[in-house]
Amino acid sequence: MPSKHSTSGSKPGMRQQKPIVIAVMGATGTGKSTFINLASGASLGVGNGLKSCTSDVGYSHEFVLFGRRIVLIDTPGFDDTTKSDTDILKLIALHLSSTYEEGFILSGVIYMHRISDFRVGGVSRRNFSMFRKLCGEETLRNVLIVTNMWGLVDPERGEERERELKTDDLLFKPVLDKGAEMVRHDNTLESAQTILNRLIQNHPEPLRIQRELVDEGMDISETGAGVELAAELAAVIKKHKEDLEAIQREMNEALAAKDMETKQELEEAKKEIVDRMMKVEEDRDRLSREYAEEKRRSDEEMQQIRDQLKAEAAERAQRQREFDRLQREYTESSNRSREENEKLQRRMNELQSMPRRRGGFFSQLGGAITSLLRGDF
Numbered sequence: 386m387p388s389k390h391s392t393s394g395s396k397p398g399m400r401q402q403k404p405i406v407i408a409v410m411g412a413t414g415t416g417k418s419t420f421i422n423l424a425s426g427a428s429l430g431v432g433n434g435l436k437s438c439t440s441d442v443g444y445s446h447e448f449v450l451f452g453r454r455i456v457l458i459d460t461p462g463f464d465d466t467t468k469s470d471t472d473i474l475k476l477i478a479l480h481l482s483s484t485y486e487e488g489f490i491l492s493g494v495i496y497m498h499r500i501s502d503f504r505v506g507g508v509s510r511r512n513f514s515m516f517r518k519l520c521g522e523e524t525l526r527n528v529l530i531v532t533n534m535w536g537l538v539d540p541e542r543g544e545e546r547e548r549e550l551k552t553d554d555l556l557f558k559p560v561l562d563k564g565a566e567m568v569r570h571d572n573t574l575e576s577a578q579t580i581l582n583r584l585i586q587n588h589p590e591p592l593r594i595q596r597e598l599v600d601e602g603m604d605i606s607e608t609g610a611g612v613e614l615a616a617e618l619a620a621v622i623k624k625h626k627e628d629l630e631a632i633q634r635e636m637n638e639a640l641a642a643k644d645m646e647t648k649q650e651l652e653e654a655k656k657e658i659v660d661r662m663m664k665v666e667e668d669r670d671r672l673s674r675e676y677a678e679e680k681r682r683s684d685e686e687m688q689q690i691r692d693q694l695k696a697e698a699a700e701r702a703q704r705q706r707e708f709d710r711l712q713r714e715y716t717e718s719s720n721r722s723r724e725e726n727e728k729l730q731r732r733m734n735e736l737q738s739m740p741r742r743r744g745g746f747f748s749q750l751g752g753a754i755t756s757l758l759r760g761d762f
Contacts, residue, residue, distance in 0.1 A: 404447050404454040405585050406489050408481075410519075411497035412462040412512040416533050420497065420570065421445050421457045424577040442480040444747040450578060453585050456747050458484075463515045470515075471668040474614055475676050477519065478594055478605055479683055484747075485595040487687065493527045493584030494520060494592070500546055500569075501537040505556055511617065513556060518609040521593025526564030530557055531580060533570040605676040618669045625662040629655060708736045 409417045421427055425445035443459040460477055463470050496516055502509065520528060532550070535543055550557045551567060561567060568583070570576050591600075597608040605611045632655045639647040715729045 402454065403489060404456045405492045405589075406456050406458065406484065407493045407495065407581065407584055408458040408460060408491055409495045409497065410460050410462075410516055411495075412509055413464050415462070415497035415499050416572075417462075417497050418443075418459055419572075420495070420531070420533070420577060421459050423572070423574055424448075424450075424581060425455070425457055427457075442476055447747070451582055451585065455581065455585065463512045469664075469668050470614055470617065471672050474515070474610055475605070475672065475679065478598060478608075478610070478676065479679060481519075481592060481595050482598045482680070483683055483687055485591055485599050490589035490591055491524075491527070492587045492589045493529065494524070495580065495584070496528060496530045498530060498532050498550070499534045499537075500532040500543050501534045503542075503546060505550075505553070510555060515610055515613055517560065518613045519592055519594045521596070521609065522563055524590045524592055525560050527584065527587045527590055528560065528565040529580060529583060530560070530565060530567040531570045532567065533572065535569060535571060604673050606673045611672065614672070615669060618665050621665050622662055622669075625658050625665070628658050629662075632658070704736050704739060708733055711736075 409421055411417050421443075422445075425448045427445040441461070445455075445457040445459070447454055447456050449455070458480070461468065461473050463473050465473055468476070496513070498509075532547060538546070547567070547569075551561060552558050557565075557567060566583070568580060570580060594608050594610050597603040598605065606615065632651050636648055636651045636655070639645075639651060711729055711733050715726065715733070721729075
């Protein structure tokens with residue numbers, strides 16, 4: 386079994402092929418970053434408990450497994466503790482559309498789920514519902530549902546829970562029926578590599594949201610994920626309005642009873658609900674506007690990245706030509722002084738040791754989009 390840093394088994398011309406790109410998704414705390422770090426040797430942030438650590442889309446460094454170059458994408462869940470669902474959808478959509486436009490098509494998607502969760506609540510169902518809208522039905526054959534944290538449960542109880550998940554019409558059964566597969570991860574390197582090996586042979590397919598945004602030119606609010614999010618926000622607003630009506634009735638009763646202390650407490654609760662409702666309405670209204678503006682800036686950043694990578698490739702080619710010329714000169718001439726030979730050797734060593742000035746496409750993409758979303762432009 387190759388190690389996480391292995392380059393053994395590389396095929397001739399492998400460097401000329403594009404890397405295999407696999408996205409890792411799931412709710413907060415399901416072990417996405419831990420899986421990526423284990424498989425790739427990366428050092429992405431890992432959270433504790435249910436606090437979100439992955440608030441931005443991240444990329445592993447490019448690594449080689451079974452002779453194939455691989456990049457893993459780490460995504461935040463739609464229950465992030467620092468960003469709204471609107472911001473998470475906007476963030477994921479920007480990265481997925483940008484990579485797709487650059488010709489990088491996903492070979493697979495991993496959805497992480499804790500087998501230790503014996504009850505699947507509304508948050509988990511909402512996460513998986515958004516996941517399905519992002520992927521679409523057509524790409525489910527490239528999806529692996531990976532259950533982990535088996536060490537936290539009794540084996541028999543875990544197997545019983547696995548059977549329940551496979552037959553749950555509100556969770557995994559519909560996608561398994563349409564070609565997705567469920568596999569276990571035991572938190573070992575061998576297990577992670579086996580999981581990736583099931584995906585690297587896939588025929589790459591764009592996700593639904595990539596086709597909607599890029600191929601069909603949809604507004605983000607019109608995409609399946611955008612419509613799903615709008616429905617979720619509408620339901621939240623409806624619930625807030627119902628809570629406001631209930632509080633208003635209690636305030637009227639308190640006023641009639643001249644219970645000013647209760648009335649004051651209810652006014653504070655009412656203000657809190659109004660503030661929440663205004664924020665939800667703001668999230669709903671700003672999705673299309675902000676995505677369009679940030680996508681425009683992202684496109685400008687992508688052009689700069691393309692220009693920079695092209696310039697670096699030309700510079701490396703020029704250095705290689707100079708190195709080849711010096712090597713021929715060093716080898717072919719027999720009338721050169723020792724001092725001249727040492728000078729040629731030093732120059733060849735300099736050319737070989739010159740580092741690349743910037744990272745590859747994915748590292749630059751991650752930094753560019755993160756900066757523009759934070760306003761560092």
